[in-house]
Amino acid sequence: MKYAEAVAYIASRWTDELVVTSAGTTSELWHAETGETEKVFYLEASMSLSSVFACGIAQGVAEKPVWVFSGDGAFCMNPGMLQVERQMNLPNLKHFMLSNRVYGSTSNVPLPGRVDNDYPAIARGFGIERVYSFGSMNELQATFDEAVLEPGHTFIHLEVEPMDYRGASPPMDGPEVKFRFGRYVERVTGNQVFSAPLDHG
Amino acid sequence: MESNIEASVRSAARSVETGYSADVAQEIVDTCVDAGISLVASLPDDWIAHTIASFEQDERVNHVPVNREESALGLCSGAFLAGTGSAALMGASGLMTLVYAITKINYTYEIPIFIMITHRGTFDDGAKFHVSNGLYLEDVIKSISMPYTIINSRDELPMIGEAYHHSRKISRPTVAVLPKKLLQGKV
Numbered sequence: 001m002k003y004a005e006a007v008a009y010i011a012s013r014w015t016d017e018l019v020v021t022s023a024g025t026t027s028e029l030w031h032a033e034t035g036e037t038e039k040v041f042y043l044e045a046s047m048s049l050s051s052v053f054a055c056g057i058a059q060g061v062a063e064k065p066v067w068v069f070s071g072d073g074a075f076c077m078n079p080g081m082l083q084v085e086r087q088m089n090l091p092n093l094k095h096f097m098l099s100n101r102v103y104g105s106t107s108n109v110p111l112p113g114r115v116d117n118d119y120p121a122i123a124r125g126f127g128i129e130r131v132y133s134f135g136s137m138n139e140l141q142a143t144f145d146e147a148v149l150e151p152g153h154t155f156i157h158l159e160v161e162p163m164d165y166r167g168a169s170p171p172m173d174g175p176e177v178k179f180r181f182g183r184y185v186e187r188v189t190g191n192q193v194f195s196a197p198l199d200h201g
Numbered sequence: 202m203e204s205n206i207e208a209s210v211r212s213a214a215r216s217v218e219t220g221y222s223a224d225v226a227q228e229i230v231d232t233c234v235d236a237g238i239s240l241v242a243s244l245p246d247d248w249i250a251h252t253i254a255s256f257e258q259d260e261r262v263n264h265v266p267v268n269r270e271e272s273a274l275g276l277c278s279g280a281f282l283a284g285t286g287s288a289a290l291m292g293a294s295g296l297m298t299l300v301y302a303i304t305k306i307n308y309t310y311e312i313p314i315f316i317m318i319t320h321r322g323t324f325d326d327g328a329k330f331h332v333s334n335g336l337y338l339e340d341v342i343k344s345i346s347m348p349y350t351i352i353n354s355r356d357e358l359p360m361i362g363e364a365y366h367h368s369r370k371i372s373r374p375t376v377a378v379l380p381k382k383l384l385q386g387k388v
Contacts, residue, residue, distance in 0.1 A: 001299065016288065020279075041282065043306070043310075045305040045306050045309045045310070046269070046306075047271065047301065047302050047305050047306060048274075049271060049272065049274070049275030049278075049302065049306065050275075052267070052272045052275035052276045053275040053276070053278055053306075054278035054279060055275075055276055055279060056240075056275065056277060056278060056279020056280035056281070056282070056283065056285070056287070057274045057279040057280070057282050057283045058279075058283075059240065059263065059283065059285065060240075060280055060282075060284055060285040061283050078268075078269070078271070078272070080267075080272065081268070081269030081272065083267075083268045084265065084267050084272050084276065085266055087265060087266065087267075113373060137318060174309040174310035174311060175308060175310065175311045175372075178282070178310045178311060178312060181282060182282050185282060185284065186281060186284070189283075189284075191283060191284030191285075192284050193281070193282060193284045195285070195369055195370075201268025
């Protein structure tokens with residue numbers, strides 16, 4: 001499966017879910033596909049923490065679905081992210097893990113265990129009940145509704161080809177990403193994120 | 202298998218046997234709740250075993266044991282963006298592993314988090330491997346300009362709330378440091 005095609009398809013199915021992207025390619029591709037600057041937190045400095053970051057968001061906005069992207073590079077650094085996800089078992093969290101078997105943001109340097117790593121098996125081993133694995137666009141498209149739109153914490157493994165992509169970062173500095181996203185959360189959930197509220201009237 | 206609550210009751214009992222104060226642990230929990238904290242992510246240190254158990258057993262708090270200290274940072278950072286007050290509770294050595302994640306996530310995006318750690322490396326610390334680590338603890342905190350306060354007695358426990366609110370005020374991490382004698386109820 002082509003990396004960019006997978007991301008483009010998921011973006012085409014996106015409606016009003018909150019989205020967290022991770023370092024490098026997913027942030028760049030998602031912004032290129034959608035141009036969105038409010039309901040996406042572009043966590044380019046993700047440090048393998050995008051999914052636990054998304055857990056923090058999802059636990060506070062139970063009525064909103066949260067989609068989070070990570071890569072298998074991040075997964076190799078912190079596979080225990082799935083233990084935290086399982087512990088919290090948030091029904092509104094969908095975790096897309098794009099597996100290209102390389103560190104895609106750093107010139108496709110090969111991952112440790114790249115041939116043998118069985119990510120869906122690891123997820124099941126941590127007790128995650130809803131695990132999907134897609135190796136082709138046909139599979140992704142055929143099962144997307146069941147995997148993504150039905151409730152329940154879900155880990156979705158997407159086996160993709162490495163790509164030579166170096167897109168532009170979303171054109172916002174960190175604090176702007178924070179404020180745009182946080183103000184959006186305030187607006188749609190009524191939660192107070194910042195100490196000083198905006199007048200939405 | 203016993204539940205998390207049952208396991209935490211057992212851990213708390215052991216902590217009392219080894220000299221740590223159930224009352225102080227509960228005061229820390231109450232202070233955090235009063236400050237607006239409703240989510241706590243923790244990694245263990247023997248000194249705070251009872252505090253962790255008290256968070257686990259308190260229905261006002263969503264306590265999440267995490268796999269590593271960086272995950273506590275990630276979870277609490279995300280919680281901020283949902284409007285949830287949170288704290289990351291860990292040993293001093295846990296904080297020493299966090300420098301890169303703090304500078305990358307919390308400083309880049311200006312996301313506040315509140316961290317509580319043990320004050321390892323003091324003269325009353327009997328663990329050699331913690332003492333050597335503690336030699337550099339405060340210097341490391343200062344090196345990345347994180348405001349911190351040492352809670353030297355039970356009278357100073359309200360400083361926990363102040364440190365939490367200060368993190369929100371400055372959009373950066375702050376740290377409250379918990380000494381052994383405090384956690385033992387001796388000061």
